Amino acid sequence: MDLGYINARVRGMHSRLLGQKDFDVLMIQKDIPSLASELEKTPYKDEIQEASVLYPGLKGIETALRMNLVHTCQKILSLVEGSDAEPLVLIILARWDIHNIKTVLRGKHVHVAPEEIEGALIPAGTLGEPLLREMIKQPDVRGVVDLLATWEVPYARPLTQCFDEYASSRELSVLEYALDRFHYEYAHSLLEGNKEDHEVMRKLLQLEIDSLNLKNALRMNRDKVDTGVAEGYFLPGGEHIPLEKFSALVSAGRIDEIAENLEGTPFAFLAPLVPEAMRTGKFSVLEKELDKYLTKKGSGVFRSDPLGGAVVIGYLWKKQNEVVNIRIIARCKDARISDAELEEELRHV
Amino acid sequence: MEQVNPTRMELIQKRAQIKLAEQGRDLLREKMDALIQEFFRIMGSVSRSREELEGLAEDAYRALVIAQAVDDPVALRSVSFATRKQIVLDIGGKNIMGVPVPLIEKKRFAVPSLERGYSILGVSGRIDETAERFESEIDLIIGLAETETALRRLGHEIQMNRRRVNALEQVLIPELKAQAKYIKITIEEREREDLFRLKKVKKILNRKKRGRSLAGGETAGKV
Numbered sequence: 001m002d003l004g005y006i007n008a009r010v011r012g013m014h015s016r017l018l019g020q021k022d023f024d025v026l027m028i029q030k031d032i033p034s035l036a037s038e039l040e041k042t043p044y045k046d047e048i049q050e051a052s053v054l055y056p057g058l059k060g061i062e063t064a065l066r067m068n069l070v071h072t073c074q075k076i077l078s079l080v081e082g083s084d085a086e087p088l089v090l091i092i093l094a095r096w097d098i099h100n101i102k103t104v105l106r107g108k109h110v111h112v113a114p115e116e117i118e119g120a121l122i123p124a125g126t127l128g129e130p131l132l133r134e135m136i137k138q139p140d141v142r143g144v145v146d147l148l149a150t151w152e153v154p155y156a157r158p159l160t161q162c163f164d165e166y167a168s169s170r171e172l173s174v175l176e177y178a179l180d181r182f183h184y185e186y187a188h189s190l191l192e193g194n195k196e197d198h199e200v201m202r203k204l205l206q207l208e209i210d211s212l213n214l215k216n217a218l219r220m221n222r223d224k225v226d227t228g229v230a231e232g233y234f235l236p237g238g239e240h241i242p243l244e245k246f247s248a249l250v251s252a253g254r255i256d257e258i259a260e261n262l263e264g265t266p267f268a269f270l271a272p273l274v275p276e277a278m279r280t281g282k283f284s285v286l287e288k289e290l291d292k293y294l295t296k297k298g299s300g301v302f303r304s305d306p307l308g309g310a311v312v313i314g315y316l317w318k319k320q321n322e323v324v325n326i327r328i329i330a331r332c333k334d335a336r337i338s339d340a341e342l343e344e345e346l347r348h349v
Numbered sequence: 350m351e352q353v354n355p356t357r358m359e360l361i362q363k364r365a366q367i368k369l370a371e372q373g374r375d376l377l378r379e380k381m382d383a384l385i386q387e388f389f390r391i392m393g394s395v396s397r398s399r400e401e402l403e404g405l406a407e408d409a410y411r412a413l414v415i416a417q418a419v420d421d422p423v424a425l426r427s428v429s430f431a432t433r434k435q436i437v438l439d440i441g442g443k444n445i446m447g448v449p450v451p452l453i454e455k456k457r458f459a460v461p462s463l464e465r466g467y468s469i470l471g472v473s474g475r476i477d478e479t480a481e482r483f484e485s486e487i488d489l490i491i492g493l494a495e496t497e498t499a500l501r502r503l504g505h506e507i508q509m510n511r512r513r514v515n516a517l518e519q520v521l522i523p524e525l526k527a528q529a530k531y532i533k534i535t536i537e538e539r540e541r542e543d544l545f546r547l548k549k550v551k552k553i554l555n556r557k558k559r560g561r562s563l564a565g566g567e568t569a570g571k572v
Contacts, residue, residue, distance in 0.1 A: 062422060098471060099427065106430035106467075120426040172431055176468030215474055223461040233463070235470060281481075284415065287474040291419075324419055331418035335410075345415060 006079050007311045013072070014302065014315050016043045017322055023346075026329050027339060032057050035333055039326070044068050058334045065323045066122060072319050073124040076312060085309030087190040088201050092316050096125035098183050101155055102176055104135045104144055109172045127153065141166070141175070158182035177233075184209055184237050197309040200301050204313070207266070207297055209238035211290045214267055215283065217241070217249035218274075221258070222281060227251045240265040269293070292347055295321045321347060353528050355535035363529040367522060374517040381510045383446050388503045395500050398493045405489060409482035416475040428476050431467040438491065448506045450499035453491055459484035 018026075022042065029035040039048050039061065047064035055063055073093055080086045100121050107117035114136045123129055131151055138144045145163055148156035158178035166174045187205055191198040213235055220230045230250040234243055241249075245261055252258045255278050259271040270286055277286050295317055302314025325346055332342040353359055417425055439454040462469050462477050469477065 066421070066423065099424065102471065103427040103430065106427060110430055110433045112430050112433075120423050120430070122421070122423055171466070173466055173468050176431075176471060180468050180470035212470060216469055219462050219469065219474065219477070223463070225461070225463065233469065282478060283474040284412070284478050327421065328418040331414050335414045337414070345418065347419070
């Protein structure tokens with residue numbers, strides 16, 4: 001399909017995203033019911049009305065946000081079908097596929113009730129509801145892996161390869177790590193062309209991998225994980241955090257050593273926050289800044305080539321950011337967190 | 350007052366009982382003092398742990414709210430499947446001044462991120478931090494369960510002891526003393542009655558004797 005038409009539709013959808021003024025209005029709402037009625041004046045109206053019948057209060061708002069995100073992703077997926085932007089969208093939506101596969105595997109691993117597993121799924125990815133329902137019906141982890149292989153889902157490959165290791169160790173993380181690694185490998189394999197869009201997406205993926213490696217290196221540094229062991233958790237494919245830097249970050253004995261290693265990377269802005277995070281063990285502060293940075297980069301591609309496929313990617317980042325921000329407002333209102341602290345938690349981009 | 354036999358034997362018995370009750374009361378008082386000392390010692394650590402637990406719970410709840418807000422509660426539920434496991438603890442017991450208190454095995458449930466059962470590559474640090482906070486809370490709750498149970502049992506035992514001491518002091522000992530006093534008074538009264546009766550008999554006998562001797566003298570004069 002013509003990317004010009006797709007981008008025009010996506011721009012139309014982009015114009016309906018909430019602006020700063022809308023967020024200000026949402027933030028001054030006193031409680032959940034008033035927040036829900038305010039959301040009824042936004043493009044979330046239909047989902048809010050539908051979800052509030054099923055679940056009142058906070059759960060209703062969260063369900064509505066999830067429903068809206070799922071509708072948006074499915075709409076985008078149907079829009080880009082067959083176009084050059086399709087692989088880019090598939091990479092973005094794959095994060096929900098990974099979430100869904102992991103959820104079913106986790107549920108089957110500890111024998112969770114099928115209804116409970118179903119309640120933890122987000123069908124915003126490329127795996128359709130019939131496949132997800134079939135996966136839930138499987139009796140065990142083996143059944144889920146076999147089903148994915150039968151349906152020729154690409155994610156069956158790493159799971160089949162690592163299944164024997166899982167069967168002998170009964171460690172579910174074996175399958176999860178295989179799945180995470182494959183996700184990035186598979187994403188890179190979809191971006192083998194020389195198109196500008198692919199380059200933009202490749203850069204975004206590299207940034208995402210770098211930020212993941214950085215977060216994990218700092219976590220492992222705090223937990224005093226042996227460098228040899230830590231290297232096993234390194235995700236290849238990043239740009240600014242190669243294996244040597246990753247190992248140096250894991251083994252850094254002093255805080256200024258960590259800051260030194262961040263110099264010259266796009267993550268140098270984290271250096272002033274590292275001492276506090278290492279002292280308190282609260283990495284969420286660093287993670288929040290990293291997420292903000294990633295979202296800024298991801299949403300920024302919306303303003304790239306107006307006839308390129310990256311516009312869709314930028315929109316999806318912005319949409320996800322919007323959903324997260326509304327959820328933060330709802331959760332903070334529900335937990336009676338002060339407005340100042342709420343503002344602090346928001347991931348405005 | 351309970352019916353008692355006002356006999357010397359009974360008085361001896363009552364005095365022995367009073368002595369025993371007083372010894373018992375003193376022993377119970379000593380035990381209570383020791384229990385109170387132990388109670389306050391444990392209470393210090395319990396109130397410190399309570400404050401720590403409150404702080405930790407607040408932190409954990411805050412981390413949970415943020416993780417739910419940013420990562421979606423559904424993502425948290427999914428991760429919770431991977432970490433779902435039972436907590437098995439060995440519970441023994443020990444005695445503090447005869448009060449059985451539990452001894453719960455000290456086990457750490459806070460584990461490094463790599464051992465939680467999920468892939469850290471796909472789980473945000475917020476969720477990890479939430480898990481960490483709640484694990485520390487569990488560790489503290491288990492420690493607190495031991496000391497709080499001990500504190501509750503000691504408190505109960507102190508209360509029981511106080512009731513026993515009060516019962517001895519306010520009821521049993523005064524009653525025994527009253528009984529002993531009653532027996533003593535009764536015996537003394539009886540002794541006085543006996544003495545009076547003996548004097549009376551002696552007087553009658555003397556009078557009779559005198560009467561007989563007077564009658565004998567008159568007969569001899571006539572003869």
